[in-house]
Amino acid sequence: MPEENASAPLLEKVYHADCPGCKVDRWKATNEGIPFRELFYVWLVTLCTALPISSLFPFLYFMVRDLNIAKREEDIGFYAGYIGSSFMFGRALTSFLWGILADKYGRKPVIVFGVSSVVIFNTLFGLSTNFWMAVSTRFLLGSLNGLLGPIKAYAVEVSPKKHQASALSLVATSWGIGLIIGPAIGGYLAQPADKFPNLFPKESIFGRFPYFLPCLCISLIAVGVLVACIWLPETLHTHKETRDHISYDPLGASEDGSAFKVKDEQTERKKYPSEENLFKNWPLMSSIIVYSIFSFHDMAYTEIFSLWAESDRKYGGLSFSTNDVGQVLAISGFSLLVFQLFLYPPLERLFGPVSSSRIAGVLAIPLLSTYPLFSMLSGAGLFVVVNFASLLKNILDIIINIGMVILQNNSVEQHQRGAANGMSMTLMSIFKSVAPASGGALFSWAQKRQTASFLPGDQVVFFALNVVKLLGVLLTFRPFLTLRNEPPST
Template sequence: MAAENEQVLLEKVYLEDCPGCRVDLRKATQRSAPFRELFYVWIVVLATALPISSLFPFLYFMVRDFHIAKTEEDISFYAGFVGASFMLGRVLTSYLWGILADRYGRKPVIMIGTIVVYCTFHFAMHQAYASEVCRAEHQPLGLSIVSIAWGIGLIIGPALGGLLAQPAEKYPDVFSKESLFGRFPYFLPCLSISIFAVAVFIACFWLPETLHTHKGCNRGTKSYENLEASIDCCDLKEKIGETDGNKLDSKRSLFRNWPLMSSIIVYCVFSLHDMAYTEIFSLWAVSPKQDGGLNYTSHDVGNILSITGFGLLVFQLSLYPVVSRILGPVMVARVSAVLSVPLLSSYPFIALLSGLKLFLTINIASVLKNVLSVSIITGTFILQNNAVPQHQRGAANGLSMTAMSLFKAAGPAGGGALKASRRHVPPRCSYGFLHLNVIEVIGIVMTFKPFLAVPED
């Protein structure tokens, strides 16, 4: 009986009316990476990253123009809480959308999250989707696409915000002060991103669904993988025995899955670091030289971040999948975090440079910092998605995004508060780079055993 059950489980049968089975059949018969599906993932994640990141270059000027802050130092304090409110919105929605994606499918939730509530929904489903359309050997590439898109969104967003905000001042020949964009100087970047989100929503109609939708028990189905993904498992435990049935228990608590929970916590720590870095970097770059900043304009910041985005794209598409296969996602994340510490320590001294030397050095540093950050995040994505079966992947990623958003909500607020506190400390220590390194070291320690448990699969 045991041998018969084992043979049944190992045979794979793909149901024609099940979208998840169609995707699995394509993975079984085609060894190449699913570049078409990954392109859709890329643009969807990009659309979710742009709204928050585009705010950073002009938040300082917008808060100043609203005359909310009484002093210049208070501007950064209030600007930080604008970014924090965005993340708090995600806290309230991510886990719910993850549950809905496990029940009704990835595609509808991704589409709704892109156009209707894209400002409060993160890329939880995009992680799950990218891992499900890829064969095992292509999973680092698929999840690095998510990291690339999010990382580039954190680059392109500030670039768009810096280049398109206050257009009447920057491009007086095109936009007059009496025009709509002159009277509302921060409307143009928001409008541009909204138009892009509508285009991405339309493109999502061509996304294939990856969730299995087997009706009832499907007693004729012989695929262990398909049965595992079925919503109604019925007497599955009786078919394969109690031990294996426990592995398929869809009610198993995610909170008792330590490989998942430990990877989520590590992910949250590094996400807090990245969000605080994004806030601090933009504020540091536009601050005066006498305060330890670079005295750049928002246009200058946009140019730096555009160059960084290109470098990030090249690295993640060409080098990260190879390095991840050789070293593994945990080791890549650990090495990247270690290298980030001396790099961040050099930032206050970069401000001492000027001219071409400053331009070249800050661009190289920005590219390296973002490459290291995205490598860390991609590694944690792989761990999270390997820690749960498909029928829990949406909820697991939603839980991850909820926890991450709580941490990231503290990032902008903390970054703005640290920058605002510069009047109490020496200028070279006033932008929170030391605090960022403390967070980074904590993250490094947490990547080791016994805290981080690596999934067996």
């Protein structure tokens, strides 16, 4: 009864004066509002992480051409895939390590080191003079950039429980915007000596290195984020009693709001005995696998979209310039921001992360099926249709990504969250490292079969993307995907 709950003694959590994690928990115990300042830092760091990942895609086609590695025009997509994959391959090798380091030494040191790597190696990529320099600088950028896993854990830990979904939505929003604005920067600022000869003469460094300017701009943004990290509070607990004492979530109130719930972490572990071993935590592992499959699709789509849009119409493309692709992606990025801030939270509350992901996955399949038809359009009609399709496709993808991230962070306790996100990043990066190479090879092969009787040209490319998306949707159902409060199927 409410009266009994109100009169029950409350167990107070012990706060340690020298523990940065306790300082954050004490703030959350007395403030139920949104931590705007901390989430602003989260937004900046996530944006800094996302910008260099796909900023190269609008100019990658032309960069490979200028590096003179491809002997035929149809082979450009093949070599572009290797440059696109090198970042994710590097990240796949080190993401789990960065998660462990974040759990041991704190989120902030890993975040600061990752931002510093963006400043250095993204700049060097823009100065690449040959194919192997481009591949190696992208590989080092990926392997030393362990930001995304720790920043997801940080977003959850810095937010009161009722705002954690919004915090993860903010991470996904900033990530999605970065993956859209990054290509917009790459598209508008690549080859400046050709586009703005009065500002950037052919003899200048930007004329000799036509893809340096967009990389330099992103590196300068990273410098600003690095300065902002000075005020980033640490959230990791540093005292030994963190995992042993009985504690309560100050915002885990009962439905009538009359009393706080008390949670014994050791009792929780008895309910979920496999949580200590992350590999045996099936709610976590199943959500990571589904997330990785959708990530493979998203990365392959990102690479293929730019290659397809910029390829000649005789190969089924749209003959877009880097400016055209950048403009399409910039419009999609702004729309993502509006959607995430105002529409996603009520959508998640209405359908939940799993159902909303399924709906988005199902809707994306017929949308992608229409892409090969766009080459039949021209002028303003083509511009409107491509922008609407890109906008809708990115919104559907971000709904799925946020849902999977929520499931992953709800599957573990705080002391394992960094490692869990690192594990997620590792598997996701493996899938994403394969995606650009696979997508580039598939795109190159498709351009050579324009007269095939079955799925000619680019039709086979978008058909393959739909097969991957369908597989991801099917795996969101039981018995594969299991939530934490559900027993695994036997």
